[in-house]
Amino acid sequence: MRKPIRPERLYLDFDGFFASCEQFRHPHLRGKPVGVIPMKTGSSCVIACSREAKAMGVKNVMPINEVYKKCPDIVLWPQDPDLYRRAHNEMISEINMVVPVDAVKSIDEMTCRLDPSQQFNPLAVGKEIKRRLYKVVGPWIECSIGYGANRLLAKMACKDSKPTGNLVWAPEDTFNILINKRLDDVPGIAAGIKKRLFAARIWDMEALMNLTPNQLRGIWGGVSGIRMWHALHGYDIQAEPTKRGMYGHSRILPPSHRTLEQARPISRMLLIKAIRRMRRDNWRANRLTLGMYCISSYGDCGWSKSINMAGYADYVGILERVEDLWRVARQEVDPRLSVFRVDVNLSELKPIDVRQLDMIEDDDAKRRELEGLSDALDHLTRKYGATVVTPGLWVPPPGDHAGAKISYTRIPRREDFN
Numbered sequence: 001m002r003k004p005i006r007p008e009r010l011y012l013d014f015d016g017f018f019a020s021c022e023q024f025r026h027p028h029l030r031g032k033p034v035g036v037i038p039m040k041t042g043s044s045c046v047i048a049c050s051r052e053a054k055a056m057g058v059k060n061v062m063p064i065n066e067v068y069k070k071c072p073d074i075v076l077w078p079q080d081p082d083l084y085r086r087a088h089n090e091m092i093s094e095i096n097m098v099v100p101v102d103a104v105k106s107i108d109e110m111t112c113r114l115d116p117s118q119q120f121n122p123l124a125v126g127k128e129i130k131r132r133l134y135k136v137v138g139p140w141i142e143c144s145i146g147y148g149a150n151r152l153l154a155k156m157a158c159k160d161s162k163p164t165g166n167l168v169w170a171p172e173d174t175f176n177i178l179i180n181k182r183l184d185d186v187p188g189i190a191a192g193i194k195k196r197l198f199a200a201r202i203w204d205m206e207a208l209m210n211l212t213p214n215q216l217r218g219i220w221g222g223v224s225g226i227r228m229w230h231a232l233h234g235y236d237i238q239a240e241p242t243k244r245g246m247y248g249h250s251r252i253l254p255p256s257h258r259t260l261e262q263a264r265p266i267s268r269m270l271l272i273k274a275i276r277r278m279r280r281d282n283w284r285a286n287r288l289t290l291g292m293y294c295i296s297s298y299g300d301c302g303w304s305k306s307i308n309m310a311g312y313a314d315y316v317g318i319l320e321r322v323e324d325l326w327r328v329a330r331q332e333v334d335p336r337l338s339v340f341r342v343d344v345n346l347s348e349l350k351p352i353d354v355r356q357l358d359m360i361e362d363d364d365a366k367r368r369e370l371e372g373l374s375d376a377l378d379h380l381t382r383k384y385g386a387t388v389v390t391p392g393l394w395v396p397p398p399g400d401h402a403g404a405k406i407s408y409t410r411i412p413r414r415e416d417f418n
């Protein structure tokens with residue numbers, strides 16, 4: 001494996017992206033501590049906050065009562081995922097003018113490969129990106145940029161440079177920088193791995209950096225340990241390709257809509273959005289899961305049930321199956337409980353052109369017909385945008401964004417907002 005002698009990777013992460021977008025869009029929020037909340041009423045936590053709020057000790061994902069204790073003057077502002085999506089696209093195209101974006105890691109993080117001439121002076125690349133972004137969004141949306149021999153090291157340098165930084169981890173210095181970091185600073189060392197490291201009497205980064213690849217393989221329990229060793233030791237290692245595992249949506253229900261019967265139509269809307277995305281990416285699903293998180297004065301509890309399907313890719317079939325799950329839910333979930341959150345998930349995906357016949361149901365002709373109908377529905381939705389035709393009732397609950405909820409890992413598309 002190749003070991004670069006210059007920083008070849010750039011990692012860029014926007015600082016307080018959601019709150020910054022709101023401050024850019026709404027000038028009266030500028031300079032104020034802002035906390036972005038999931039919906040206008042009934043939100044119980046802040047999901048993102050501005051630098052002014054951070055300076056007062058507010059953190060992303062913090063219960064609102066705690067937020068008020070730290071920062072009584074905070075302005076709570078409902079999320080606007082479509083704004084973040086548009087800002088994301090705008091920023092990407094600006095960055096692309098300086099250096100091609102190689103991988104979008106989340107709505108506010110991306111990485112680029114520096115070309116050989118840029119590797120001699122990476123800081124100039126970051127300066128140029130920042131200059132271009134400043135011209136578009138002024139000082140309101142800022143980013144941090146890090147450079148390293150590979151993506152993991154560039155990401156760590158980026159985090160090290162926050163906020164608003166531009167920092168190179170030169171390959172020859174990286175070992176010495178790393179031995180002074182904490183285990184928690186390494187992306188990929190979460191609670192589970194940390195426990196195993198402690199069990200192996202590895203208490204700090206210096207000890208970790210002095211292990212062999214095979215020792216890491218033992219601790220990680222597989223080749224991912226070897227990959228981690230190479231990444232930490234500055235080899236040019238590509239991230240593992242992520243396999244598409246599932247399509248799901250979840251939604252915290254507004255306080256006025258927390259009964260089982262009110263949760264049901266919301267789950268159907270979420271499911272229609274998930275099916276639409278899955279179909280657009282050419283998959284069919286073999287498994288459907290319905291889940292709920294319920295709260296009561298006696299304590300909280302989760303409920304979830306899955307059902308197998310023979311490779312469904314049509315709206316009618318999948319929506320019928322979720323009704324089967326709701327019949328079970330009505331028997332198993334105490335109706336006095338308050339449904340706080342509902343989730344739907346399509347998983348065990350197969351490419352859409354791989355058909356699987358169900359010997360028992362013998363319904364291939366019906367499935368083909370329903371898939372044809374689904375194609376027509378998707379075509380109308382794409383063409384006329386809004387919900388011109390929907391499979392069944394479409395009654396959005398109060399508060400917006402049934403489908404395109406805020407997400408750090410998935411970039412919503414325009415169609416998600418229909």
Ligand SMILES: [Mg+2]
Nearest residue numbers: 013014016108
């Ligand atoms: Mg960020």
